[in-house]
Amino acid sequence: MDLWPWLTAALLLLLLLVQLSRAARFYAKISLYCLLCLSVSAVASAVCLLRHGGRTVENMRIISWFVRSFKYAYGLRFDIKGRENLEVDRPCVIISNHQSILDMMGLMEILPKRCVQIAKRELLFLGPVGLVMYLGGVFFINRQRSSTALTVMADLGERMAKENLKVWIYPEGTRNDNGDLLPFKKGAFHLAVQAQVPIVPVVYSSFSSFYNLKTKLFTSGIIKVQVLDAVPTSGLTVADIPKLMDTCHHAMRSTFFHLSRNPQENGAIEGPAVQPAQ
Numbered sequence: 272m273d274l275w276p277w278l279t280a281a282l283l284l285l286l287l288l289v290q291l292s293r294a295a296r297f298y299a300k301i302s303l304y305c306l307l308c309l310s311v312s313a314v315a316s317a318v319c320l321l322r323h324g325g326r327t328v329e330n331m332r333i334i335s336w337f338v339r340s341f342k343y344a345y346g347l348r349f350d351i352k353g354r355e356n357l358e359v360d361r362p363c364v365i366i367s368n369h370q371s372i373l374d375m376m377g378l379m380e381i382l383p384k385r386c387v388q389i390a391k392r393e394l395l396f397l398g399p400v401g402l403v404m405y406l407g408g409v410f411f412i413n414r415q416r417s418s419t420a421l422t423v424m425a426d427l428g429e430r431m432a433k434e435n436l437k438v439w440i441y442p443e444g445t446r447n448d449n450g451d452l453l454p455f456k457k458g459a460f461h462l463a464v465q466a467q468v469p470i471v472p473v474v475y476s477s478f479s480s481f482y483n484l485k486t487k488l489f490t491s492g493i494i495k496v497q498v499l500d501a502v503p504t505s506g507l508t509v510a511d512i513p514k515l516m517d518t519c520h521h522a523m524r525s526t527f528f529h530l531s532r533n534p535q536e537n538g539a540i541e542g543p544a545v546q547p548a549q
Contacts, residue, residue: 346491353498477531
């Protein structure tokens with residue numbers, strides 16, 4: 272029995288659904304994104320192994336080159352201000368808000384040299400994605416075992432100065448698309464105080480005008496990015512961490528509302544209004 276007519280009919284039906292249904296378009300784009308991540312990770316892993324032979328932070332430049340190409344497939348543009356605050360030649364802890372699976376594109380768009388990330392251990396087992404993250408020098412922590420996570424963070428604090436590393440962390444701890452910032456967890460701030468390195472906040476505008484999981488919206492759009500001035504930690508101790516967290520959270524939250532206040536270029540949904548602090 273010839274399968275080609277059936278396959279052709281199924282493909283035409285799929286294309287028709289994508290044209291008629293916003294939900295179908297949404298899931299088609301998400302599926303393509305996941306496929307891109309898997310295929311590009313496999314290719315980038317091979318290039319990293321050929322270029323550097325194994326695990327090194329230098330591989331992040333290769334990985335970021337591949338990931339930055341994703342924005343052309345999805346019609347996304349980045350409007351970046353304050354990039355110079357990331358380009359200083361010194362260790363620092365970079366913190367940013369965390370909204371969706373698309374954050375990886377935003378991270379790689381402005382990733383500075385010699386910068387590694389902190390990621391949950393589960394990602395290590397995602398086939399080629401886990402492999403390329405490992406080759407790029409990503410530090411994996413087991414969030415279910417705090418003692419192991421603390422050991423990894425302590426080791427990373429020592430290596431930051433020795434190897435001149437920047438570390439990128441999402442202090443909210445999980446993805447959040449509710450139009451506000453979640454309370455911050457202490458890990459990033461403990462690391463900065465321990466290593467006595469500055470904290471550089473990075474804020475991305477709300478994705479809601481072009482990407483919304485609840486309404487199945489996924490179109491083109493502009494992502495505004497603001498890199499704030501570094502917050503020094505020299506001389507601070509563990510006792511100063513709560514105030515340090517409040518300072519960074521307030522600055523990032525205000526910036527998030529400011530960046531998200533106006534509609535994005537596609538004019539889909541207006542950003543969230545400023546709400547009073549709880």
